[in-house]
Amino acid sequence: MSAVLEAREPRARYLEGAQPSVVRQFELLATAPGAGARLRELILSLAVQGKVVQQDSRDEPASELLRRIRSERESLAVAGLIKHYKPVAPISSDEEPSVLPRGWAWVRFGDLIHELCTGPFGSLIHKEDYVSGGVPLVNPSHMNDGRIEHDPEVSVSALMALQLTAYQLSVGDVLLARRGEMGRYALVTEREAGWLCGTGSFFLKLFKDYDRRFFGLTLEDPRLRRHLLGESVGTTMTNLNQRILLDAVVAVAPLAEQARIVARVDELMRLCDALEAQDRLEAEQHARLRGTLLGTLTDSSTPEELTANWQRVADHFDLLLDRPEAVDALEQTILQLAVRGLLVAQDSSDEPTSVLLEKVQVEKQALIAAGRTRREAPSTQIDSDEPPYELPTGWRWVRLRDIWLSSFYGPRFSSEEYVQVGGVPTIRTTDMTDGEIILKDPPRVQVPADKLDDYRIEPGDLLVTRSGSIGVMALFHLNMVAVPSAYLIRIRFSKNVDANYCLWFFLGDLGQSQLGLGTTSVGVPNVSASKMAEFLFPLPPRSEQTRIVARIDELRRLCADLRQRLTNSQTTQSRLAEALVSEVA
Secondary structure (H helix, E strand, C coil): CCHHHHHHHHHCHHHCCCCHHHHHCHHHHHHCCCHHHHHHHHHHHHHCCCCCCCCCCCCCCHHHHHHHHHHHHHHHHHCCCCCCCCCCCCCCHHHCCCCCCCCCEEEEHHHHEEEEEECCCCCCCCHHHCECCCEEEECHHHEECEEECCCCCCEECHHHHHHCHHHECCCCCEEEECECCCCCEEECCHHHCCCEECCCEEEEEECCCCCHHHHHHHHHCHHHHHHHHHHCECCCCCECCHHHHHHCEEEECCHHHHHHHHHHHHHHHHHHHHHHHHHHHHHHHHHHHHHHHHHHHHCCCCHHHHHHHHHHHHCCHHHHCCCHHHHHHHHHHHHHHHHCCCCCCCCCCCCCHHHHHHHHHHHHHHHHHCCCCCCCCCCCCCCCCCCCCCCCCCCEEEEHHHCEEEEEECCCCCHHHEECCCCEEEECHHHEECEEECCCCCCEECCCCCCHHHHCCCCCCEEEECECCCCCEEECCCCCCCEECCCEEEEEECCCCCHHHHHHHHHCHHHHHHHHHCECCCCCCEECHHHHHCCEEEECCHHHHHHHHHHHHHHHHHHHHHHHHHHHHHHHHHHHHHHHHHHHC
């Protein structure tokens, strides 16, 4: 039985009376994007509203629990163990977030605790004071899911621990982060007794009758967390002060119901764990299936074998292409098939690539003679064991240098050359997306008139990122004058080569892998034009390049349409799930 079905029967039966719409649509909520986090938030919201277990009229009401807490507070004060309590302001009806079940009560946070201490400030403890294996400190980062995860390296010596005895923890104390993630907490057990509250934290002491686990659920309540986040202060990091915390309004359940709620939440969180494990397993299985089926396509050696393998994929299309990442993988497979000569049929009447290469050389020599480009070193010979796969008849392996006219690094401009008005736009890496240029308010520079022809980008030029975001590139097809930024390489191909085919080659696995292998920096990745000049390039006849580009464009449009429909479906599912959550939260 699937985890979703288990959630319906019998694990979600307790919700039927309170929220029947959630029960009816539980599968939608459980399978929506981000389902695990959504379900956990929903469970916590329901728990502190009294909607995860049935109320029992025989339970002692929360008012009696609060009366005993007040009595305990007075006894501790008379004994001199705590200060006399200054009553907090009454709760107005406007402050009550919702209507509570019979037997519950709204109280101020401060009504539930008899001591709230702020952990030591940074002036008392410095990182250089940390030792390994000493008396442990508990900082916010060590609080996870109500438990303390100790870091042996975050400890202090026994001598310093004596100086920090005011921050020593006892069994039953509750630790709460006062900076960063609001609501992060942990309960102190016998293991942590004697440890120290660290910086950035509160530790507080509850009255003995109150269920500490239920108190933890109160701290995890998304509503309370949003309240604390909205009220907290701090510019660079959110900080929580004692007054904000003490004045917060929280719900108190009858003590017996608190125990039942804690047990039910534990059960439901295990269900969430099962759902998330199932999702991970399904994703792994899908990835293996996707890799196997699409791998058979790229392993095809003839068009006939590809046709047979494609039919095998088509038989599983609905299962294979049910998520956007699968469509991305299919699109990458299409690019691999294209540069292997398996995407379109070969035509024996096409002009051979040897003639194409001769035309490129004639074009390049004319530019050299006119002084419009420089003479480059000849390409190195391609060894027989270098090509990664065999090409169809009529194709040839060449070096990238054999088909380009020139390569050029984007110029560097001084700050004085940048202007607000006029000037020439500078194309940057951030302007390039999925092989296209989408300008996003590019900076403008004043380019000297005698340099503009050297710097400017022409239609069909390939712009390649040479530092940092290796693999990001685009063809320039804009009807405007622009120059590349200093972080780009401009490659100008021969007019006898389809620049779009070159782009698809680079966006495919072979092109991307060569860009990775061509990095020259240990830190920030870099690629150079001289490295790129030696890249292996599968060159088809010119007419076949055009047919390949047309076929790729057609298939990518279909992929984009499918991806959009999947995204729309997920968006709708997500919105419906949000509506279900908001109905009860």
